[in-house]
Amino acid sequence: MEIKLKETEEKQVAYIFYTGPVEDMGDLIGEIADWMMEQKVEMAGPPYSAYYTSPAEVAPEDMQYELGVPFIGEATESGKVKIKIMPAQQVLSAIHKGPYNEVGLVYEVMMNKVIEDGYQMTGAPLEIYFNSPMEVPETELLTEVQFPVVQV
Numbered sequence: 202m203e204i205k206l207k208e209t210e211e212k213q214v215a216y217i218f219y220t221g222p223v224e225d226m227g228d229l230i231g232e233i234a235d236w237m238m239e240q241k242v243e244m245a246g247p248p249y250s251a252y253y254t255s256p257a258e259v260a261p262e263d264m265q266y267e268l269g270v271p272f273i274g275e276a277t278e279s280g281k282v283k284i285k286i287m288p289a290q291q292v293l294s295a296i297h298k299g300p301y302n303e304v305g306l307v308y309e310v311m312m313n314k315v316i317e318d319g320y321q322m323t324g325a326p327l328e329i330y331f332n333s334p335m336e337v338p339e340t341e342l343l344t345e346v347q348f349p350v351v352q353v
Contacts (some may be wrong), residue, residue, distance in 0.1 A: 202307065204295045204314050209347070210278075211289045216269030217281045222261040223296065226250065229268045236282040242274030251325040267325075292347040293320065300339040304328065307346045315348060324349035 215236060219228050237244065253265040271287075278284050291325055293314060297307045308326065315322060331343040 202295050202297075202310055204293055206350075207292060207352075208292055208314035209287075209290050209292055212271040212287050213273070213284065214249075214269040214287055215242075215276065215282050216267050218233060218267045218283070219281075220263065220265050221266060222263055223250075223256075223266065224261075225270055230270070232280075233268070236279060237270070239279070240274070240276040242272045242276050244270055244333075247329050247331050249327050249329045251327050268286055273348045278306060280297050290323070290349050291347050293350065294345055294347050295346045297342075297346060299342060301342065301344065304344055304346065307344075311346060311348050315350060316342050319349075319353055320350040321353045322348055323351055339347075345352050 215233050216341075219225065219229060219234060235246075248268065248270045249270075251267045253267070254263065256264060276284060293311055295307050295311055297304045314320070327346040327347040327349075329347065332341070333344065334342065
């Protein structure tokens with residue numbers, strides 16, 4: 202697995218902060234897609250999730266995460282859908298190919314890199330989803346894992 206240090210670009214995102222099982226993501230992305238159509242804005246990148254709790258530490262119904270989509274255009278918040286600017290930041294990045302339930306290994310390897318190379322995490326880990334199980338077999342799923350970091 203190749204881990205790269207890179208700079209992300211600032212982006213405007215529509216997101217929903219959610220407490221519940223990660224299996225609810227499909228419904229959440231549907232809500233954001235509906236909102237984007239109503240607001241007449243254009244998707245500007247793949248969907249992402251940011252995890253504020255770990256499945257190893259909390260029950261599935263207590264998972265806290267944010268699911269979002271970058272977009273271009275003027276829009277207003279509505280219902281559960283909020284808007285924010287994600288700042289440009291330095292991240293450690295790795296691509297996982299395969300089922301979502303196997304992405305935990307990437308976290309383990311990246312956490313070791315953070316410790317070994319003297320980085321400090323500056324925010325929640327992100328997963329960026331380049332395709333979905335509706336488009337490709339699970340073995341072909343591509344997920345980028347990003348850890349926001351600074352060198353200490």
